[in-house]
Amino acid sequence: EKGGYDYFMLKEIAEQPKAVADTLLGRIDESGRLALDEVHIPDHVLREVNKVVIVACGTAYHAGMIAKYAIEHWTRIPCETELASEFRYRDPILDQRTLVVAISQSGETMDTLMALRHAREQGAKVLAICNTNGSTIPRESDAVLYTHAGPEVAVASTKAFLTQLVACYLVALYLGQVRGTKWGDEIHSVIRELSQISTEVEKVLATMEPVRELARSLAEKNTVLFLGRHVGFPVALEGALKLKELAYMHAEGFAAGELKHGPIALIEDDLPVVVVVPSPRGRSVLHDKIVSNIQEIRARGARTIVIAEEGDEAVVPYADHLVRIPATPTLLQPLVATVPLQVFACELATARGNEVDQPRNLAKSVTVE
Numbered sequence: 001e002k003g004g005y006d007y008f009m010l011k012e013i014a015e016q017p018k019a020v021a022d023t024l025l026g027r028i029d030e031s032g033r034l035a036l037d038e039v040h041i042p043d044h045v046l047r048e049v050n051k052v053v054i055v056a057c058g059t060a061y062h063a064g065m066i067a068k069y070a071i072e073h074w075t076r077i078p079c080e081t082e083l084a085s086e087f088r089y090r091d092p093i094l095d096q097r098t099l100v101v102a103i104s105q106s107g108e109t110m111d112t113l114m115a116l117r118h119a120r121e122q123g124a125k126v127l128a129i130c131n132t133n134g135s136t137i138p139r140e141s142d143a144v145l146y147t148h149a150g151p152e153v154a155v156a157s158t159k160a161f162l163t164q165l166v167a168c169y170l171v172a173l174y175l176g177q178v179r180g181t182k183w184g185d186e187i188h189s190v191i192r193e194l195s196q197i198s199t200e201v202e203k204v205l206a207t208m209e210p211v212r213e214l215a216r217s218l219a220e221k222n223t224v225l226f227l228g229r230h231v232g233f234p235v236a237l238e239g240a241l242k243l244k245e246l247a248y249m250h251a252e253g254f255a256a257g258e259l260k261h262g263p264i265a266l267i268e269d270d271l272p273v274v275v276v277v278p279s280p281r282g283r284s285v286l287h288d289k290i291v292s293n294i295q296e297i298r299a300r301g302a303r304t305i306v307i308a309e310e311g312d313e314a315v316v317p318y319a320d321h322l323v324r325i326p327a328t329p330t331l332l333q334p335l336v337a338t339v340p341l342q343v344f345a346c347e348l349a350t351a352r353g354n355e356v357d358q359p360r361n362l363a364k365s366v367t368v369e
Protein backbone atom coordinates (compact mmCIF):
# COMPACT_ATOMS: atom_id res chain seq x y z
CA GLU A 1 0.00 0.00 0.00
CA LYS A 2 3.04 2.25 0.29
CA GLY A 3 3.53 1.71 -3.43
CA GLY A 4 7.14 0.61 -3.09
CA TYR A 5 8.15 3.55 -0.86
CA ASP A 6 9.56 3.04 2.63
CA TYR A 7 7.11 5.52 4.12
CA PHE A 8 3.72 6.93 3.30
CA MET A 9 5.25 10.37 3.56
CA LEU A 10 7.65 9.62 0.68
CA LYS A 11 4.80 8.27 -1.39
CA GLU A 12 2.69 11.32 -0.64
CA ILE A 13 5.52 13.72 -1.48
CA ALA A 14 5.90 11.92 -4.80
CA GLU A 15 2.17 12.12 -5.47
CA GLN A 16 2.15 15.91 -5.32
CA PRO A 17 2.20 16.62 -9.06
CA LYS A 18 -0.89 14.45 -9.50
CA ALA A 19 -2.60 15.87 -6.41
CA VAL A 20 -2.09 19.40 -7.69
CA ALA A 21 -3.31 18.51 -11.20
CA ASP A 22 -6.35 16.68 -9.80
CA THR A 23 -7.30 19.67 -7.67
CA LEU A 24 -7.30 21.88 -10.76
CA LEU A 25 -9.10 19.36 -12.92
CA GLY A 26 -12.39 20.62 -14.34
CA ARG A 27 -12.10 23.93 -12.52
CA ILE A 28 -10.58 26.00 -15.33
CA ASP A 29 -12.55 26.10 -18.58
CA GLU A 30 -11.11 26.34 -22.10
CA SER A 31 -11.33 30.11 -22.14
CA GLY A 32 -9.13 30.26 -19.02
CA ARG A 33 -11.95 31.23 -16.70
CA LEU A 34 -12.68 29.50 -13.44
CA ALA A 35 -15.69 27.24 -13.21
CA LEU A 36 -16.47 26.74 -9.53
CA ASP A 37 -20.22 26.11 -9.69
CA GLU A 38 -19.71 23.44 -7.05
CA VAL A 39 -19.13 26.26 -4.56
CA HIS A 40 -22.78 26.92 -3.92
CA ILE A 41 -22.40 30.47 -2.73
CA PRO A 42 -24.30 32.71 -5.18
CA ASP A 43 -22.30 35.34 -7.04
CA HIS A 44 -24.33 38.18 -5.52
CA VAL A 45 -23.29 37.00 -2.04
CA LEU A 46 -19.64 36.84 -3.09
CA ARG A 47 -19.92 40.35 -4.55
CA GLU A 48 -21.11 41.65 -1.19
CA VAL A 49 -18.21 40.14 0.79
CA ASN A 50 -16.21 42.89 2.47
CA LYS A 51 -13.85 40.79 4.55
CA VAL A 52 -12.33 37.33 4.31
CA VAL A 53 -11.22 35.53 7.45
CA ILE A 54 -9.27 32.30 7.16
CA VAL A 55 -9.13 29.86 10.06
CA ALA A 56 -7.01 26.72 10.23
CA CYS A 57 -4.35 24.90 12.28
CA GLY A 58 -0.80 23.76 11.67
CA THR A 59 0.10 23.23 8.05
CA ALA A 60 -3.36 24.27 6.89
CA TYR A 61 -2.81 27.56 8.73
CA HIS A 62 0.35 28.12 6.69
CA ALA A 63 -1.69 27.59 3.51
CA GLY A 64 -4.10 30.19 4.90
CA MET A 65 -1.29 32.67 5.52
CA ILE A 66 -0.24 32.35 1.88
CA ALA A 67 -3.87 32.71 0.77
CA LYS A 68 -4.03 36.09 2.48
CA TYR A 69 -1.36 37.48 0.12
CA ALA A 70 -3.20 36.10 -2.91
CA ILE A 71 -6.66 37.23 -1.85
CA GLU A 72 -5.67 40.76 -0.98
CA HIS A 73 -3.53 41.17 -4.10
CA TRP A 74 -6.01 39.73 -6.57
CA THR A 75 -9.30 40.87 -5.07
CA ARG A 76 -8.47 43.89 -2.86
CA ILE A 77 -10.75 42.44 -0.18
CA PRO A 78 -9.19 42.75 3.29
CA CYS A 79 -8.22 39.31 4.53
CA GLU A 80 -6.97 38.02 7.84
CA THR A 81 -5.70 34.57 8.69
CA GLU A 82 -6.01 33.32 12.21
CA LEU A 83 -5.14 30.21 14.16
CA ALA A 84 -8.45 28.44 14.65
CA SER A 85 -7.60 27.76 18.29
CA GLU A 86 -7.32 31.49 19.00
CA PHE A 87 -10.15 32.74 16.85
CA ARG A 88 -13.34 32.56 18.87
CA TYR A 89 -11.73 33.50 22.16
CA ARG A 90 -11.00 37.03 21.07
CA ASP A 91 -14.58 37.85 20.10
CA PRO A 92 -13.84 38.50 16.42
CA ILE A 93 -15.87 40.99 14.39
CA LEU A 94 -17.97 39.05 11.92
CA ASP A 95 -21.23 39.63 10.05
CA GLN A 96 -23.20 38.55 6.98
CA ARG A 97 -20.66 40.16 4.68
CA THR A 98 -17.74 38.19 6.13
CA LEU A 99 -16.57 35.13 4.23
CA VAL A 100 -14.86 32.70 6.57
CA VAL A 101 -12.67 30.09 4.89
CA ALA A 102 -11.94 27.04 7.04
CA ILE A 103 -9.05 24.94 5.76
CA SER A 104 -8.64 21.36 6.96
CA GLN A 105 -7.22 18.20 5.44
CA SER A 106 -9.13 15.84 7.72
CA GLY A 107 -12.28 17.89 8.11
CA GLU A 108 -12.35 16.76 11.75
CA THR A 109 -10.02 19.20 13.52
CA MET A 110 -11.91 20.35 16.59
CA ASP A 111 -10.27 23.80 16.82
CA THR A 112 -11.25 24.57 13.23
CA LEU A 113 -14.75 23.17 13.70
CA MET A 114 -15.35 25.31 16.79
CA ALA A 115 -14.07 28.39 14.93
CA LEU A 116 -16.46 27.84 12.05
CA ARG A 117 -19.40 27.19 14.36
CA HIS A 118 -18.66 30.46 16.06
CA ALA A 119 -18.46 32.24 12.69
CA ARG A 120 -21.80 30.87 11.54
CA GLU A 121 -23.44 31.87 14.81
CA GLN A 122 -22.38 35.43 14.05
CA GLY A 123 -23.97 35.23 10.60
CA ALA A 124 -20.82 34.81 8.52
CA LYS A 125 -20.79 32.53 5.47
CA VAL A 126 -18.34 29.64 5.79
CA LEU A 127 -16.52 28.03 2.89
CA ALA A 128 -14.57 24.88 3.75
CA ILE A 129 -11.45 23.80 1.88
CA CYS A 130 -11.20 20.14 2.77
CA ASN A 131 -9.65 16.88 1.60
CA THR A 132 -12.07 14.43 3.19
CA ASN A 133 -15.44 13.88 1.59
CA GLY A 134 -18.38 14.09 3.91
CA SER A 135 -16.33 14.94 7.01
CA THR A 136 -17.70 17.20 9.74
CA ILE A 137 -16.19 20.54 8.66
CA PRO A 138 -17.65 20.54 5.14
CA ARG A 139 -20.94 19.20 6.48
CA GLU A 140 -21.24 22.14 8.85
CA SER A 141 -20.15 24.76 6.29
CA ASP A 142 -22.26 26.72 3.80
CA ALA A 143 -20.10 25.54 0.92
CA VAL A 144 -17.08 23.38 0.24
CA LEU A 145 -14.26 23.25 -2.24
CA TYR A 146 -12.65 19.84 -2.01
CA THR A 147 -8.94 19.34 -2.49
CA HIS A 148 -8.25 16.19 -4.48
CA ALA A 149 -5.05 15.04 -2.84
CA GLY A 150 -6.38 11.54 -2.19
CA PRO A 151 -5.99 9.97 1.24
CA GLU A 152 -3.08 11.38 3.23
CA VAL A 153 -1.83 8.81 5.75
CA ALA A 154 1.46 10.23 7.08
CA VAL A 155 0.92 12.49 10.06
CA ALA A 156 3.06 15.18 8.45
CA SER A 157 0.98 16.93 5.84
CA THR A 158 2.55 17.27 2.39
CA LYS A 159 0.33 16.74 -0.62
CA ALA A 160 -2.68 18.08 1.25
CA PHE A 161 -0.76 21.33 1.80
CA LEU A 162 0.01 21.80 -1.89
CA THR A 163 -3.60 21.14 -2.82
CA GLN A 164 -4.80 23.53 -0.11
CA LEU A 165 -2.66 26.19 -1.74
CA VAL A 166 -4.17 25.42 -5.13
CA ALA A 167 -7.68 25.61 -3.65
CA CYS A 168 -6.85 28.94 -1.98
CA TYR A 169 -5.56 30.36 -5.25
CA LEU A 170 -8.75 29.16 -6.97
CA VAL A 171 -10.89 30.87 -4.33
CA ALA A 172 -8.89 34.09 -4.62
CA LEU A 173 -9.02 34.10 -8.41
CA TYR A 174 -12.69 33.18 -8.41
CA LEU A 175 -13.52 36.06 -6.08
CA GLY A 176 -11.60 38.29 -8.47
CA GLN A 177 -13.49 36.89 -11.43
CA VAL A 178 -16.93 37.28 -9.85
CA ARG A 179 -16.21 40.80 -8.65
CA GLY A 180 -14.33 41.89 -11.75
CA THR A 181 -11.43 43.25 -9.69
CA LYS A 182 -8.00 43.25 -11.28
CA TRP A 183 -9.36 40.75 -13.78
CA GLY A 184 -6.88 41.34 -16.51
CA ASP A 185 -3.76 40.03 -18.13
CA GLU A 186 -2.01 39.28 -14.86
CA ILE A 187 -4.78 36.99 -13.71
CA HIS A 188 -4.97 35.18 -17.02
CA SER A 189 -1.26 34.55 -17.00
CA VAL A 190 -1.43 33.32 -13.38
CA ILE A 191 -4.16 30.87 -14.32
CA ARG A 192 -2.06 29.66 -17.23
CA GLU A 193 0.95 29.18 -14.96
CA LEU A 194 -1.18 27.46 -12.34
CA SER A 195 -2.33 24.92 -14.89
CA GLN A 196 1.35 24.15 -15.66
CA ILE A 197 2.49 24.02 -12.06
CA SER A 198 2.20 20.28 -11.63
CA THR A 199 4.99 19.83 -14.19
CA GLU A 200 7.15 22.29 -12.21
CA VAL A 201 6.57 20.32 -8.99
CA GLU A 202 7.61 17.20 -10.89
CA LYS A 203 10.84 18.92 -11.93
CA VAL A 204 11.64 19.81 -8.32
CA LEU A 205 11.06 16.22 -7.22
CA ALA A 206 13.51 15.00 -9.84
CA THR A 207 16.35 17.06 -8.35
CA MET A 208 16.09 16.22 -4.65
CA GLU A 209 19.11 13.92 -4.18
CA PRO A 210 21.49 16.73 -3.08
CA VAL A 211 18.85 17.90 -0.57
CA ARG A 212 18.70 14.40 0.92
CA GLU A 213 22.48 14.25 1.12
CA LEU A 214 22.60 17.64 2.79
CA ALA A 215 19.93 16.58 5.30
CA ARG A 216 21.92 13.49 6.24
CA SER A 217 25.01 15.61 6.83
CA LEU A 218 23.06 17.74 9.33
CA ALA A 219 21.68 14.88 11.40
CA GLU A 220 23.76 15.82 14.46
CA LYS A 221 22.67 19.46 14.54
CA ASN A 222 20.33 20.74 17.24
CA THR A 223 18.83 23.77 15.54
CA VAL A 224 17.85 24.84 12.05
CA LEU A 225 16.41 28.26 11.22
CA PHE A 226 14.25 29.15 8.22
CA LEU A 227 13.88 32.60 6.72
CA GLY A 228 11.52 33.97 4.11
CA ARG A 229 9.77 37.12 3.03
CA HIS A 230 6.29 37.71 1.61
CA VAL A 231 4.83 34.28 0.73
CA GLY A 232 8.24 32.81 1.53
CA PHE A 233 7.62 33.60 5.20
CA PRO A 234 4.79 31.05 5.66
CA VAL A 235 6.92 28.64 3.61
CA ALA A 236 9.69 29.14 6.18
CA LEU A 237 7.20 28.45 9.00
CA GLU A 238 6.08 25.29 7.22
CA GLY A 239 9.68 24.12 6.76
CA ALA A 240 10.28 24.63 10.48
CA LEU A 241 7.07 22.83 11.46
CA LYS A 242 7.99 19.82 9.33
CA LEU A 243 11.39 19.64 10.97
CA LYS A 244 9.97 19.89 14.48
CA GLU A 245 7.38 17.19 14.00
CA LEU A 246 9.56 14.78 12.04
CA ALA A 247 13.15 15.34 13.17
CA TYR A 248 12.32 16.56 16.71
CA MET A 249 14.79 19.36 16.15
CA HIS A 250 14.55 22.91 17.33
CA ALA A 251 13.46 24.72 14.20
CA GLU A 252 12.07 28.21 13.80
CA GLY A 253 10.80 30.20 10.87
CA PHE A 254 11.22 33.96 10.72
CA ALA A 255 10.24 36.76 8.40
CA ALA A 256 13.68 37.75 7.15
CA GLY A 257 12.97 41.42 7.84
CA GLU A 258 12.55 40.60 11.53
CA LEU A 259 16.09 39.25 11.86
CA LYS A 260 17.52 42.54 12.98
CA HIS A 261 14.77 42.90 15.57
CA GLY A 262 16.08 39.99 17.59
CA PRO A 263 16.58 36.61 15.96
CA ILE A 264 19.93 37.53 14.41
CA ALA A 265 21.38 37.10 17.91
CA LEU A 266 20.83 33.36 17.46
CA ILE A 267 23.25 33.11 14.56
CA GLU A 268 26.46 31.33 15.49
CA ASP A 269 29.17 29.46 13.71
CA ASP A 270 27.93 26.72 11.39
CA LEU A 271 24.25 27.14 12.30
CA PRO A 272 22.21 25.89 9.34
CA VAL A 273 19.84 28.57 8.04
CA VAL A 274 17.48 27.80 5.19
CA VAL A 275 16.52 30.88 3.18
CA VAL A 276 13.62 30.95 0.74
CA VAL A 277 14.46 33.58 -1.86
CA PRO A 278 11.73 35.44 -3.75
CA SER A 279 12.01 35.74 -7.51
CA PRO A 280 14.42 38.42 -8.75
CA ARG A 281 11.82 39.19 -11.41
CA GLY A 282 8.58 40.79 -10.28
CA ARG A 283 9.03 42.36 -6.87
CA SER A 284 12.81 42.57 -7.12
CA VAL A 285 13.04 44.83 -4.10
CA LEU A 286 12.18 41.88 -1.90
CA HIS A 287 14.79 39.79 -3.61
CA ASP A 288 17.52 42.35 -3.03
CA LYS A 289 16.60 42.66 0.63
CA ILE A 290 16.84 38.96 1.21
CA VAL A 291 20.19 38.78 -0.54
CA SER A 292 21.45 41.31 2.03
CA ASN A 293 19.95 39.18 4.80
CA ILE A 294 21.85 36.15 3.50
CA GLN A 295 25.06 38.19 3.49
CA GLU A 296 24.42 39.39 7.04
CA ILE A 297 23.88 35.94 8.51
CA ARG A 298 26.75 34.43 6.59
CA ALA A 299 29.11 37.11 7.85
CA ARG A 300 28.11 35.94 11.35
CA GLY A 301 28.97 32.33 10.61
CA ALA A 302 25.67 30.81 9.45
CA ARG A 303 25.78 27.91 7.04
CA THR A 304 23.38 29.15 4.36
CA ILE A 305 21.06 26.78 2.54
CA VAL A 306 19.54 28.89 -0.19
CA ILE A 307 16.40 27.99 -2.11
CA ALA A 308 16.34 30.17 -5.19
CA GLU A 309 14.85 30.32 -8.63
CA GLU A 310 16.75 29.01 -11.68
CA GLY A 311 18.84 31.78 -13.14
CA ASP A 312 19.09 33.80 -9.92
CA GLU A 313 22.84 34.42 -9.92
CA ALA A 314 22.90 37.09 -7.21
CA VAL A 315 22.62 34.50 -4.44
CA VAL A 316 25.44 32.25 -5.68
CA PRO A 317 28.36 33.90 -3.82
CA TYR A 318 26.53 33.65 -0.47
CA ALA A 319 25.06 30.17 -0.71
CA ASP A 320 26.90 27.36 1.06
CA HIS A 321 24.29 25.07 -0.41
CA LEU A 322 22.08 26.07 -3.30
CA VAL A 323 18.76 24.43 -4.09
CA ARG A 324 17.26 25.46 -7.41
CA ILE A 325 13.52 25.72 -8.00
CA PRO A 326 11.74 26.60 -11.26
CA ALA A 327 10.74 30.20 -11.93
CA THR A 328 7.09 30.84 -11.09
CA PRO A 329 4.96 33.95 -10.52
CA THR A 330 5.73 35.28 -7.01
CA LEU A 331 2.46 34.20 -5.43
CA LEU A 332 2.75 30.65 -6.76
CA GLN A 333 6.31 30.09 -5.55
CA PRO A 334 5.25 28.24 -2.36
CA LEU A 335 4.04 25.35 -4.54
CA VAL A 336 7.61 24.64 -5.61
CA ALA A 337 9.59 26.08 -2.68
CA THR A 338 7.91 23.87 -0.05
CA VAL A 339 8.86 20.59 -1.72
CA PRO A 340 12.60 20.64 -0.87
CA LEU A 341 11.70 21.47 2.75
CA GLN A 342 9.46 18.41 2.97
CA VAL A 343 12.18 16.19 1.54
CA PHE A 344 14.74 17.77 3.87
CA ALA A 345 12.64 17.08 6.99
CA CYS A 346 11.75 13.55 5.93
CA GLU A 347 15.40 12.67 5.29
CA LEU A 348 16.56 14.20 8.55
CA ALA A 349 13.94 12.20 10.44
CA THR A 350 15.17 9.02 8.80
CA ALA A 351 18.81 9.88 9.48
CA ARG A 352 17.96 10.46 13.15
CA GLY A 353 16.17 7.12 13.35
CA ASN A 354 12.73 8.61 13.89
CA GLU A 355 9.45 7.07 12.89
CA VAL A 356 8.55 9.11 9.79
CA ASP A 357 4.87 8.37 9.35
CA GLN A 358 3.94 8.38 13.02
CA PRO A 359 5.99 11.00 14.87
CA ARG A 360 5.90 10.81 18.64
CA ASN A 361 3.07 12.55 20.49
CA LEU A 362 1.13 13.38 17.30
CA ALA A 363 -2.09 12.15 15.72
CA LYS A 364 -3.26 12.55 12.14
CA SER A 365 -6.42 14.30 13.11
CA VAL A 366 -6.76 16.29 16.27
CA THR A 367 -10.32 15.89 17.42
CA VAL A 368 -9.94 17.55 20.81
CA GLU A 369 -9.61 21.27 21.51
Ligand code: M6R
Pocket residue numbers: 057058059060061103104105106107108109112155156157158241245364365366
Ligand atom coordinates in the same frame (compact mmCIF):
# COMPACT_ATOMS: atom_id res chain seq x y z
O1 M6R B 1 -6.68 18.00 9.25
P1 M6R B 1 -6.24 19.43 9.41
O2 M6R B 1 -5.75 19.99 8.12
O3 M6R B 1 -7.32 20.30 10.00
O4 M6R B 1 -5.04 19.38 10.41
C1 M6R B 1 -4.42 20.57 10.85
C2 M6R B 1 -3.12 20.28 11.55
O5 M6R B 1 -3.33 19.47 12.68
C3 M6R B 1 -2.11 19.60 10.63
O6 M6R B 1 -1.85 20.34 9.49
C4 M6R B 1 -0.78 19.35 11.37
O7 M6R B 1 -0.16 20.57 11.66
C5 M6R B 1 0.14 18.45 10.53
N1 M6R B 1 0.63 17.36 11.31
C6 M6R B 1 1.32 19.19 9.96
O8 M6R B 1 2.15 18.37 9.20
